[in-house]
Amino acid sequence: MRILCAVKRVVDYAAKIRVNAAQTNVDTSSVKMSMNPFCEIALEEALRLKEAGIATEVVAVTVGPDAAKDTLRTAMAMGADHAVHVVHESAGAGAGALPPLAVARVLSAVVDHAGPFGMVLAGKQAIDGDNNQTGQMLAALRGWPQATFASSVSVTDGGTHAVVTREVDAGLETVKVPLPAVVTTDLRLNEPRYAKLPMILKARKREIETLSAETLNVKDHVDRDQGKLHVRKVSEPPARAGGVKTKDMDEFINMLREKGVL
Amino acid sequence: MDPAALAEFREAVRDFASRVVAPHAVAIDENNSFPSDVNLWKEMGDMGLHGVTVPDEYGGLDMGYEAHVVAMEELSRASASVALSYGAHSNLCINQIVRNGNPDQKALLVPPLVSGDHVGALAMSEPNAGSDVVSMKCRADATNVRGEAGYVINGNKMWITNGPTAQTLVVYAKTDVENNRITAFLIDKDMEGFRTAQKLDKLGMRGSDTCELVFEDCFVPADRVLGEVHGGVYVLMSGLDLERLVLSGGPIGIMQACLDVTLPYVRERKQFGKPIGEMQLVQAKLADMFMKTNSARAYSASIAKQFDTMKQAGGDLVAMGRKLRKDCAASILFSSEHATQCALDAVQLLGGNGYVNEYPTGRLLRDAKLYEIGAGTQEIRRILIGRELVRD
Numbered sequence A: 001m002r003i004l005c006a007v008k009r010v011v012d013y014a015a016k017i018r019v020n021a022a023q024t025n026v027d028t029s030s031v032k033m034s035m036n037p038f039c040e041i042a043l044e045e046a047l048r049l050k051e052a053g054i055a056t057e058v059v060a061v062t063v064g065p066d067a068a069k070d071t072l073r074t075a076m077a078m079g080a081d082h083a084v085h086v087v088h089e090s091a092g093a094g095a096g097a098l099p100p101l102a103v104a105r106v107l108s109a110v111v112d113h114a115g116p117f118g119m120v121l122a123g124k125q126a127i128d129g130d131n132n133q134t135g136q137m138l139a140a141l142r143g144w145p146q147a148t149f150a151s152s153v154s155v156t157d158g159g160t161h162a163v164v165t166r167e168v169d170a171g172l173e174t175v176k177v178p179l180p181a182v183v184t185t186d187l188r189l190n191e192p193r194y195a196k197l198p199m200i201l202k203a204r205k206r207e208i209e210t211l212s213a214e215t216l217n218v219k220d221h222v223d224r225d226q227g228k229l230h231v232r233k234v235s236e237p238p239a240r241a242g243g244v245k246t247k248d249m250d251e252f253i254n255m256l257r258e259k260g261v262l
Numbered sequence B: 001m002d003p004a005a006l007a008e009f010r011e012a013v014r015d016f017a018s019r020v021v022a023p024h025a026v027a028i029d030e031n032n033s034f035p036s037d038v039n040l041w042k043e044m045g046d047m048g049l050h051g052v053t054v055p056d057e058y059g060g061l062d063m064g065y066e067a068h069v070v071a072m073e074e075l076s077r078a079s080a081s082v083a084l085s086y087g088a089h090s091n092l093c094i095n096q097i098v099r100n101g102n103p104d105q106k107a108l109l110v111p112p113l114v115s116g117d118h119v120g121a122l123a124m125s126e127p128n129a130g131s132d133v134v135s136m137k138c139r140a141d142a143t144n145v146r147g148e149a150g151y152v153i154n155g156n157k158m159w160i161t162n163g164p165t166a167q168t169l170v171v172y173a174k175t176d177v178e179n180n181r182i183t184a185f186l187i188d189k190d191m192e193g194f195r196t197a198q199k200l201d202k203l204g205m206r207g208s209d210t211c212e213l214v215f216e217d218c219f220v221p222a223d224r225v226l227g228e229v230h231g232g233v234y235v236l237m238s239g240l241d242l243e244r245l246v247l248s249g250g251p252i253g254i255m256q257a258c259l260d261v262t263l264p265y266v267r268e269r270k271q272f273g274k275p276i277g278e279m280q281l282v283q284a285k286l287a288d289m290f291m292k293t294n295s296a297r298a299y300s301a302s303i304a305k306q307f308d309t310m311k312q313a314g315g316d317l318v319a320m321g322r323k324l325r326k327d328c329a330a331s332i333l334f335s336s337e338h339a340t341q342c343a344l345d346a347v348q349l350l351g352g353n354g355y356v357n358e359y360p361t362g363r364l365l366r367d368a369k370l371y372e373i374g375a376g377t378q379e380i381r382r383i384l385i386g387r388e389l390v391r392d
């Protein structure tokens, strides 16, 4: 079984971010960019499936501008066998970004182009736009089953099915899906490995397959999808209002009563 | 080196250092030893850090000195004492073997050092031969034990970094006392007649183990000679040039760590109704720290780059070292002097907290001071630079 793993370049989770002056996005001009943490988890899971002898090849794919190649290099340094870059000017989040449907459209075309794949692994969401839609839309476009928010993944029945534990609001839910399927990963699925220097150096020399919406014959669709979503304004969350100090427990209880909490 | 590749390397080492090394820095200082729940030598080996200047065939990255200085800096930023031990291992020991060893010696000794399974050390200083190292008393007499040619070593070595843990040690000893000729040897810790004395209790660089080595009729087979017999001074001096250059990254990392601690503090700490970082006298100190850090970094990088360019062109590294000897000495003279100053400024800017051990500033100061002593003192560096300048 071959696995396609979608990885996205986003603002590093630890970076301090600010909204840009035009209020169209966060300012990404001088912040550190990294692989989306959920994508790292997806890639880690794909690599573990390969190490366990279940997957035969792990292909990493990203959609984004030229700089997104860094993320593919990271993926190869972690252990991906092959990297596919679908070059697109707009990526990330905020105004002008590719909406999830467009990305799902591109990924589906990559599945056709570079397939067959037994599984597409992706993060449940990217930490820039927090959309949490791409995996689901990809499954819908392909008519594949989906198992989202995975906290454990095992391939069963001689490689024909996957049993996935999902983290849902009510607790854990276990589903069994026939393959091929789309699986999106939650935070507790695994702890991703870090790339070692020898692999990082080797990855710099490896080739990255470069595609585009045109070469994948989905440009019209993608353009249309992109026109469907308009980001009106990006703004800072309101500053947290300061709390109040109560004199004693009685006053505290009374206050809770007044607010209707008790 | 390609700047983008070097930046990526720095990023990867920084990430490793902050994740794997930094969390242990306080305990390492307090306990005067590496952590026992994680093997930092293996962790660094797995990451690929021990072989920055080691050819591919021995498991190294073969990147060069510019990258090695960066690795030294980023590790020092996380824990100066771990980085000092790392420097002694990867440069003083491994790089000396790689540069001077024969293919058999390299194939045998280098791979386990690069993987971190073995720890390495280098020993030249003696209780009575520090700055005047060539006056060493440790001697190796040619001998023949049951048909096997070799040397018998007698004497002591002092202040040896990694001494307590090292499996492989590069050791200098006199093979011709009359003519003051020295030879370098590759010692294995299990050789009979070799032992280490008590681990030293130091002001700083705690956890970077230092001890005395004792040789009592220690037989060393002839194939354990590193480089030429009687050629030890050459091995030693050419190694010292590169040692000073690579170790200059240590103080640079300490200076960066001073900034890492100080900048958030002065932004937060308020006096007279505003952050102390807004006071101009405080800003003057910050500006000086910034300037010192960056000029030291730029100086060391420029020298390292010359070595790398030379090596890539197939040039003679030793001749290059000869040419850049005063620069190598000046790089660590400059960075270490400023690191002590930066650490003092960091203590000062944190005020009372800077003087309290809950904050890392005291450790940074104690660690920084070592670099004005180890790898030749500031005085010896100045003498060397001055002598070269007058001679030129």
Ligand SMILES: Cc1cc2nc3c(=O)[nH]c(=O)nc-3n(C[C@H](O)[C@H](O)[C@H](O)COP(=O)(O)OP(=O)(O)OC[C@H]3O[C@@H](n4cnc5c(N)ncnc54)[C@H](O)[C@@H]3O)c2cc1C
Binding pocket: B088, B121, B122, B123, B124, B125, B127, B128, B129, B130, B131, B132, B158, B159, B160, B161, B162, B202, B205, B210, B370, B373, B374, B375, B376, B377, B378, B379, B380, B383
């Ligand atoms: C933590 C630590 C780790 C070390 N690791 C190693 C190691 O791994 N391997 C190793 O071989 N050695 C190591 N050393 C030893 C180190 O290299 C020596 O301590 C150093 O060279 C100074 O020698 P000394 O201590 O004998 O001082 P001395 O030579 O006695 O010097 C004392 C003072 O006199 C000054 N002085 C001496 N001669 C002159 C002169 N001609 N003109 C002006 N001033 C002079 C010195 O600058 C210094 O200020 C280490 C030392 C320390 C503290």
